[in-house]
Amino acid sequence: MWVLIGIAALAFCGPIAPVEAEDRALPGRARLEADVFRLASPEFEGRSGDGARAAGDFLIDRLRGLGLEPAFDGxxxxxxxxxxxxxxxxxxxxxxxxxDRSEVVILSAHYDHLGIRGGRLFPGADDNATAVAMVLEVARRLAGQAEPPTRxxxxxxxxLEERGLLGSQHFVREPPLPRDRIGLFMTADMLGRSLAGxxxxSLFIMGTEHAPGLRPWIFEAAEGLxxxxxxxxxxxxxxxxxxxxPFRQRSIPFLFFSTGESPAYHTPDDLPETIDYGKxxxxxxxIERVVRRACSADELPGWTPDREPWIEEAVAIRExxxxxxxxxxxxxxPALQKSMMSGMVERIGGWVEEGSxxxxxRMSMLRVAQVVLFTVL
Incomplete structure (x- = not known):
């Protein structure tokens, strides 16, 4: 699911506007690493049960320390x-x-994991301490700037994401603000390894099929990374x-970021010392650059119900x-899947040459990709 950024920029962006130098500074790797190690430590018991309660208290302390406002009636x-x-x-x-810009941008991550099972700790470093650390770092950087965001x-x-998206389901049923004020929902799940190892x-981003206007923001944000x-x-x-x-089901524009499932997914081997902190x-x-763009944009891209195929998706899946x-x-x-994959790579090559x-x-391409996801990976 890789896209050649140069091709995509030409297809969707035209000339890319320069990004401010302040936005180009990479987030603090040491802080990200420290937060992942802390969240994946035995202190939080795999962030389930009493450990999840303690992790929630830790997150509240961090948010309060940044001077942010509580979201739920105080x-x-x-x-x-x-x-x-x-x-x-x-x-x-x-x-x-x-x-006048009453819509709110949401940046999120689930903080729960599998806990302790059979006497073994499931630390959940990639799933999902990495994304929690990302949100904390973006919050720190934006809360610390001289001027507040426009939006x-x-x-x-x-x-309780691991129990069937229960936390986000409850949130979208009982949001702390009118649901129609959620202009863009962004979430991340696993940001520190790579697909199948x-x-x-690679970093995969989903959701622009319902908000194509977000693609130029993504490709601009990826410049130089x-x-x-x-x-x-x-x-x-x-x-x-x-x-x-739950946000997709309510036609709220969204973006989902992930580096993909690795062999350590949902195992006790999802350890903080094996995370790629540079990545x-x-x-x-x-993600921070996309958030900044969303907060400063005159308008946020709205929901588009129909999914128009885009050739860059085919390039990505072929890669x-x-x-x-x-x-x-x-x-x-297996031999059967290998044959399917090889044939699809060849067919996509022809479509890319045609440029459409x-x-x-697209449906035939997705079927093969889904077979690969559920049988090979």
Whole structure:
């Protein structure tokens, strides 16, 4: 799911406006690393049960220390129940300076994980301490600037994502502001490794199929960063795999960022010492730049119900399939799937040469990609 940034910029952006030098400074790698190690430590018990409660208190202390406003009627937390489960969302607001721009941008990550199972700690460093650290760092950088953003930002940490997106479902049912004021929802899940452990510097971004106007912002934000950015449709995953789901279902424009599932996903081996902190820092920088753009834009891109195919998605999927085929022995790709992947790489090459992608072509491409996701990876 890589996109050649230069091609995409020409296709969607035209000349790229220069980004301010202040925005180009990479976020603090040391702070990101310290937060991932802390969140993945035994202190927070894999962020489940009492450990999740302690992690929530830690997040509240950090948000309060940044001088942010509590989001829930004077509170930083939103308690909720789902059957026998009890959860707690955490959120804080950085108000905007322009009352005429009433929409709010949400930047979020889920902070829960699998806990302790069979006496073994599931630390959840990549899933999802990396994204929590990203949100904390972006909040720190934006709250510390001399001038407030033009449009307000809500920083949110969801609970019980691992139990079926329960925290984000509750939040979108009972938001702390009118739902129609949510102009853009952004969330991230796993930012510190790579797809199947062989994806290199890839960062995948979903959601622009319903808000194509966001693509130029992404490609501009990626300029100069050591990332291969792949902008693809969320329907590639067939089902909603993270907290963008409840917002997507309500036609709220969204972006979902991830470096993909690695072999350590949902295992006790998801350890903080094996995270690629350089990559996490670069992903944090990209996301921060998109947030800044959204907060300063005269208008936010609205929801588009129809998904028009875009050729850069085909380029991205072709690159991923080719990359996986290069590691076929390591990944033990079965012969049938290998044949499907090779054939699709060839077909996509023809579509790219033609410079267009039809809806039936896109659907056939997605079917092969989904088979690969659910059988090879």
């Amino acid at each position: 509170r930083f937390d939103q308690e909720f129940a789902a059957g026998d489960l009890r959860g707690r969302n955490i959120a804080a607001l950085l108000p905007g300076s322009d009352p 307000g930002i809500l920083f949110v940490f969801f609970d 062989v994806g290199g510097d 050591p990332l291969s950015v792949g902008v693809v449709g969320a329907d590639l995953l067939a089902i909603d795999r993270s907290d963008y789901g 996490l820092s670069a992903a944090t920088a990209l 991923v399939l080719a990359m996986l085929l290069e590691h076929e022995e390591e990944l033990e790709i 992608l039809t809806p039936p072509q």
